[in-house]
Amino acid sequence: MELVQQGTSQGRGRSETMRLGNVHLHIVSDGVYWSDGAGMFGIMPKTEWREIIEPDERNRIPIEQRCLLIETDGNRILVDTGYGDKISDKQRSYLSLKGERRLLHNLETLGVNPEDVEMVVNTHLHDDHCGGNTQYDQDGEPVPTFPRAAYCIQRLELAEAKFPNERTSAVYHREDIEPLERSGQLRVLDGDARLTDHVRVMLTPGHTPGHQCVVIESEGQTAIFLGDLASWPIHIEELACVAAYDVQPLLSIETKRRIAHWAVDNRVLLIFEHHPEIVAGYLHRTEQASRFSLEAVRADTLASGK
Numbered sequence: 236m237e238l239v240q241q242g243t244s245q246g247r248g249r250s251e252t253m254r255l256g257n258v259h260l261h262i263v264s265d266g267v268y269w270s271d272g273a274g275m276f277g278i279m280p281k282t283e284w285r286e287i288i289e290p291d292e293r294n295r296i297p298i299e300q301r302c303l304l305i306e307t308d309g310n311r312i313l314v315d316t317g318y319g320d321k322i323s324d325k326q327r328s329y330l331s332l333k334g335e336r337r338l339l340h341n342l343e344t345l346g347v348n349p350e351d352v353e354m355v356v357n358t359h360l361h362d363d364h365c366g367g368n369t370q371y372d373q374d375g376e377p378v379p380t381f382p383r384a385a386y387c388i389q390r391l392e393l394a395e396a397k398f399p400n401e402r403t404s405a406v407y408h409r410e411d412i413e414p415l416e417r418s419g420q421l422r423v424l425d426g427d428a429r430l431t432d433h434v435r436v437m438l439t440p441g442h443t444p445g446h447q448c449v450v451i452e453s454e455g456q457t458a459i460f461l462g463d464l465a466s467w468p469i470h471i472e473e474l475a476c477v478a479a480y481d482v483q484p485l486l487s488i489e490t491k492r493r494i495a496h497w498a499v500d501n502r503v504l505l506i507f508e509h510h511p512e513i514v515a516g517y518l519h520r521t522e523q524a525s526r527f528s529l530e531a532v533r534a535d536t537l538a539s540g541k
């Protein structure tokens with residue numbers, strides 16, 4: 236395992252590269268946004284969660300939008316696309332989201348242009364995970380950002396997004412999805428699926444019914460990009476900690492229990508999408524059945540390529 240840290244620039248977030256066997260895993264940020272802390276910690280009292288992170292004067296905490304570019308055998312697969320640039324000025328102001336083309340800029344610094352991406356996988360279709368799927372063209376029409384990519388999305392998630400309910404309608408946007416259908420770039424997945432020799436997806440419901448995690452395997456090593464199954468380490472360290480956004484909180488707990496034991500048994504590297512500091516780590520069991528502890532992996536400890 237090897238991890239190289241590159242500098243931050245103008246709030247665009249870090250760009251880091253890990254090696255997993257023969258696969259390169261590039262962390263590509265779509266920036267950092269600020270959102271109400273209660274959303275992340277659900278029913279946990281503020282007196283407890285403010286010991287994890289101190290909110291700002293508007294009760295907001297920083298949320299990283301960490302996307303993942305997987306490079307294997309000449310294939311480039313992008314997992315999640317951040318908010319992108321279509322969001323309203325009002326929302327952008329609330330989120331304190333800075334800069335344009337954040338993800339695209341970070342891909343460019345890796346020498347990757349939008350047409351080089353063969354596959355996009357959305358863990359789910361909440362707007363902070365798929366807003367960058369599409370962008371406005373000169374006429375203000377939303378078009379796919381990655382013109383050659385197949386966009387791999389779970390069938391159940393598409394159903395939720397296209398027909399949202401009162402609780403979920405604010406976070407699903409047709410403009411993130413319909414241009415992919417029109418261009419013939421949508422690839423609908425129905426449950427667990429293998430995408431390449433080294434990359435597969437697992438259905439991990441709870442946050443949404445159609446949430447999927449991405450598993451990368453090479454040379455006997457395994458990593459998983461967790462999406463919002465566990466946005467921050469606390470969500471998998473304490474199974475009871477469930478974000479307020481999860482639509483099936485008890486199912487979230489059962490899914491997290493299953494993935495946590497699998498990750499411990501197989502020494503799977505966990506990659507976190509939203510924590511501002513912790514990118515990755517390995518999970519260990521504790522004396523309590525519903526608690527695990529994360530051995531966070533720092534960039535400079537992963538320099539050996541082993």
Ligand SMILES: [Zn+2]
Nearest residue numbers: 361363364463
């Ligand atoms: Zn999210």
